[in-house]
Amino acid sequence: MFPEVLADHSLARRLERAEAAAGARFVEARARVTPESGAEWIEVAGAYAMYDGARSPCTQTFGLGLFAMPAAAEMDRLEAFFKERGAPVFHEVSPLADKALLPMLSERGYRPAELTNVMYLRLGAEAGTAADRSGSIAVRIAGKEEQGVWARTSVEGWREFAEGAGLMDMNELMQVSAAREDGFPFLAELDGQPIAAGALAIHGGVALMAGASTIPQWRRRGAQRALFEGRLQYAARAGCDLAMICAEPGSSSQRNAERQGFRIAYTRIKWVLGDSAA
Numbered sequence: 001m002f003p004e005v006l007a008d009h010s011l012a013r014r015l016e017r018a019e020a021a022a023g024a025r026f027v028e029a030r031a032r033v034t035p036e037s038g039a040e041w042i043e044v045a046g047a048y049a050m051y052d053g054a055r056s057p058c059t060q061t062f063g064l065g066l067f068a069m070p071a072a073a074e075m076d077r078l079e080a081f082f083k084e085r086g087a088p089v090f091h092e093v094s095p096l097a098d099k100a101l102l103p104m105l106s107e108r109g110y111r112p113a114e115l116t117n118v119m120y121l122r123l124g125a126e127a128g129t130a131a132d133r134s135g136s137i138a139v140r141i142a143g144k145e146e147q148g149v150w151a152r153t154s155v156e157g158w159r160e161f162a163e164g165a166g167l168m169d170m171n172e173l174m175q176v177s178a179a180r181e182d183g184f185p186f187l188a189e190l191d192g193q194p195i196a197a198g199a200l201a202i203h204g205g206v207a208l209m210a211g212a213s214t215i216p217q218w219r220r221r222g223a224q225r226a227l228f229e230g231r232l233q234y235a236a237r238a239g240c241d242l243a244m245i246c247a248e249p250g251s252s253s254q255r256n257a258e259r260q261g262f263r264i265a266y267t268r269i270k271w272v273l274g275d276s277a278a
Contacts (some may be wrong), residue, residue, distance in 0.1 A: 007265040009096050033176055051082065057081070083276070117246070150185040150197050151177075155171045155174055184201070185199060206244055209245045
């Protein structure tokens with residue numbers, strides 16, 4: 001029998017570091033694919049700060065105040081990292097971070113901008129076994145020569161949600177995601193045709209599941225469930241003891257995760273400095 005996993009400070013550190021590491025590997029892939037982008041990441045007071053362009057959702061920090069309480073000079077360094085690159089200053093902050101961080105953020109002019117439920121699942125040998133019953137939908141990892149196929153499938157699935165970013169920007173984002181060193185791009189196929197795609201990143205025994213989408217005309221056929229279960233099964237075989245997913249509170253993504261047995265570890269707040277996101 002597996003020991004119970006508690007939603008405590010230790011778990012928060014594992015989850016936040018796994019997501020931060022995935023972000024860092026993404027930024028490194030961006031720097032390889034498009035060196036002129038200036039993509040870079042640094043670590044300050046245990047927090048990972050990523051720059052992937054002023055409009056990229058990856059441009060922010062993870063783990064602030066969770067591994068060490070930042071001093072004023074360290075906050076200055078973090079803010080300068082983004083400001084010097086013309087990017088807004090965002091911090092994803094766990095409620096298990098140092099309590100002194102909240103008054104510091106308030107004093108420095110930050111305001112809350114977004115909420116995210118960080119969810120986790122204890123993995124065992126039985127994880128994702130329902131994937132074997134996914135019928136005619138096959139789930140597999142896309143090979144390096146199929147990164148373009150994976151990116152195009154992802155873009156088609158996200159098309160109606162990506163109007164603000166632009167289709168070309170989203171395609172580039174997916175191409176970089178497929179090139180991450182710690183990433184595993186999954187495809188769901190129906191009769192050999194790619195109909196859905198999802199990403200998996202592994203760090204420190206934690207499997208981070210993200211970026212799943214289905215091409216509109218192929219929705220409601222079980223592709224998302226098959227992708228979910230296939231990735232869990234792969235993660236368990238790879239030796240992961242935890243899986244995590246981040247979802248908007250009350251969203252369909254949260255409901256789908258809860259159906260798979262995920263629990264909410266905590267609700268994270270994204271803080272933005274003043275009007276830097278304007």
